[in-house]
Amino acid sequence: xxxxxxxxxxxxxxxxxxxxxxxxxxxxxxxxxxxxxxxxxxxxxxxxxxxxxxxxxxxxxxxxxxxxxxxxxxxxxxxxxxxxxxxxxxxxxxxxxxxxxxxxxxxxxxxxxxxxxxxxxxxxxxxxxxxxxxxxxxxxxxxxxxxxxxx
Numbered sequence: 001x002x003x004x005x006x007x008x009x010x011x012x013x014x015x016x017x018x019x020x021x022x023x024x025x026x027x028x029x030x031x032x033x034x035x036x037x038x039x040x041x042x043x044x045x046x047x048x049x050x051x052x053x054x055x056x057x058x059x060x061x062x063x064x065x066x067x068x069x070x071x072x073x074x075x076x077x078x079x080x081x082x083x084x085x086x087x088x089x090x091x092x093x094x095x096x097x098x099x100x101x102x103x104x105x106x107x108x109x110x111x112x113x114x115x116x117x118x119x120x121x122x123x124x125x126x127x128x129x130x131x132x133x134x135x136x137x138x139x140x141x142x143x144x145x146x147x148x149x150x151x
Contacts, residue, residue: 009135012084013065014065014128019063019127020063027051030047068085068087069085069088070085071084071121076143083121094110094113095110101137105123105124108121108123
C-alpha cells in the first residue's frame with residue numbers, strides 16, 4: 001500500500017474577500033484607538049501614517065494577491081515544499097513548526113533558503129475550494145519530514 005505523503009501534492013488559492021474585510025476591520029480598530037487615546041498629536045499622526053503604509057503594502061501583496069511577489073500556490077513532492085509566485089515561479093521553502101492548519105484558516109510559517117528571517121502566509125478557507133483546503137490541512141498535519149529543509 002502506498003503512502004499518500006509520497007505522492008505529489010499541489011494547490012493554489014485566490015484572493016479572499018473575508019480576509020480583506022478582516023484586515024480592514026483591524027486597521028479601522030487601530031485607527032480608532034489612535035484617535036481616541038490621549039497621545040501627542042505628532043505620535044497620533046505617526047501611528048496613522050504607519051497604519052496607512054502597512055495597508056498600502058499588505059493589501060495588494062498579501063490580501064488581493066496582485067503583486068508579482070504574492071504567493072499563489074504550494075507544492076509538496078519528493079524534493080520537499082515549494083511556494084509559487086508570479087515573478088519567481090516555484091521556490092523551495094522550509095516550513096516551520098509554528099505553522100497552523102485549522103478548519104477556518106491555514107497559517108504557513110516558512111523560510112526561503114538563505115534568508116535569515118521567516119515569513120508568514122495566511123490562507124483562509126474561502127481562498128480555495130473546501131475540498132482543496134481540507135486536503136491542504138491534512139497534508140500539512142500528516143506529511144513526513146514536513147519541517148525538513150529543502151533539498
